[in-house]
Amino acid sequence: MEGLTPVNLIQFGTILLAALVHATLQLGLGALLLLYHASLGKHIKKKTKQLVSNYILGTALLIILTVTAAAFIINAITSSSLSPEVLAILVGILFMLAIIIWFFYYRTRRSTELWLPKSVSRYISNRAKLTESNTEAFSLGMLSSLAEMPFSIILMIIAGNSIIGLPAELQILSIAFYSFITILPLFILRFSIRRGNTVVDIQKWRVKNKEFLKIMTGIGFMTLALFIIGFRILGG
Amino acid sequence: MSISKLSKKKLHDEIIREAKVLNIHSGTSELIADKVVEKIMKWREGRSMITAEDLNEKLATELEKYNKDLAYLFKSKDKII
Numbered sequence: 084m085e086g087l088t089p090v091n092l093i094q095f096g097t098i099l100l101a102a103l104v105h106a107t108l109q110l111g112l113g114a115l116l117l118l119y120h121a122s123l124g125k126h127i128k129k130k131t132k133q134l135v136s137n138y139i140l141g142t143a144l145l146i147i148l149t150v151t152a153a154a155f156i157i158n159a160i161t162s163s164s165l166s167p168e169v170l171a172i173l174v175g176i177l178f179m180l181a182i183i184i185w186f187f188y189y190r191t192r193r194s195t196e197l198w199l200p201k202s203v204s205r206y207i208s209n210r211a212k213l214t215e216s217n218t219e220a221f222s223l224g225m226l227s228s229l230a231e232m233p234f235s236i237i238l239m240i241i242a243g244n245s246i247i248g249l250p251a252e253l254q255i256l257s258i259a260f261y262s263f264i265t266i267l268p269l270f271i272l273r274f275s276i277r278r279g280n281t282v283v284d285i286q287k288w289r290v291k292n293k294e295f296l297k298i299m300t301g302i303g304f305m306t307l308a309l310f311i312i313g314f315r316i317l318g319g
Numbered sequence: 320m321s322i323s324k325l326s327k328k329k330l331h332d333e334i335i336r337e338a339k340v341l342n343i344h345s346g347t348s349e350l351i352a353d354k355v356v357e358k359i360m361k362w363r364e365g366r367s368m369i370t371a372e373d374l375n376e377k378l379a380t381e382l383e384k385y386n387k388d389l390a391y392l393f394k395s396k397d398k399i400i
Contacts, residue, residue, distance in 0.1 A: 113400035120392075120399075124336035194398035204400050281341050283388040286395055 093314045094245040098257050100310055101242040102264035104303035105235050107296060110197060111142055112268050114227035117211035118220065120282045134220040139269050141224025146262045153243030165244045167316045174308045176237050181304035188297055195289050203230060241307065325363050331356050337392045351385045
């Protein structure tokens with residue numbers, strides 16, 4: 084595309100990396116699996132499909148709004164993008180989150196129970212069980228995205244910061260791109276269920292691979308941090 | 320969380336509902352539910368109070384004899400997130 088500079092490519096790289104790391108987080112996927120579990124037992128398949136579509140829409144909308152808000156706020160405060168000093172603080176937080184992910188993301192070794200307070204995870208589980216309408220499924224999607232914020236907000240801030248530096252015509256595309264990558268695992272889960280896998284198959288897969296996923300997420304956070312150090316802080 | 324009253328019908332319906340999640344044939348799930356509920360009610364006798372975890376674990380143990388996936392659903396309740 085005409086007008087794309089090496090700086091733009093670095094910004095794209097940052098957005099892609101942040102989106103990939105965000106996609107590895109497990110709460111949204113777990114909540115969707117709960118929704119499938121609850122819905123397949125009570126509703127016809129068509130209804131379940133509608134609920135799942137609305138759930139994914141709710142998740143995507145919150146991500147789009149948060150990334151857009153981050154970009155807007157950064158631009159309003161700084162008139163350009165974040166300074167190297169602020170980026171250094173964000174890098175520190177990324178390293179810290181990587182360590183937290185490795186040691187505290189999952190509660191136990193034998194299940195995929197997450198770091199969430201029990202009351203919050205029970206609330207999300209109950210909401211998933213009681214979801215009957217498309218609006219409720221949409222809200223559940225937004226709720227699970229919101230609950231993941233302690234880990235995802237930093238990724239969305241970094242993505243928002245990179246989006247500001249892109250040409251105007253690419254900014255909206257980048258926001259949509261970020262959101263699409265982040266919700267891709269939800270589509271993969273949906274496709275997997277449509278192909279005939281059961282919630283048990285998927286949950287067993289999650290339990291079997293959770294250590295690997297945890298390590299990859301931590302590495303993802305670290306890689307993003309190093310990328311920012313290399314290309315945004317030291318690279319100027 | 321403890322359960323003081325265990326409803327036979329509620330338990331039966333729950334097993335049927337979970338079986339539906341796994342696309343188990345309705346006739347098969349009725350048979351499984353009848354047998355398992357009977358075992359659970361016998362186990363429940365003499366116990367003044369049971370916890371939800373105890374119940375799910377016992378259900379998983381009994382269901383394992385008929386359908387491993389159905390047992391897994393009860394074993395992994397409240398452990399997905």
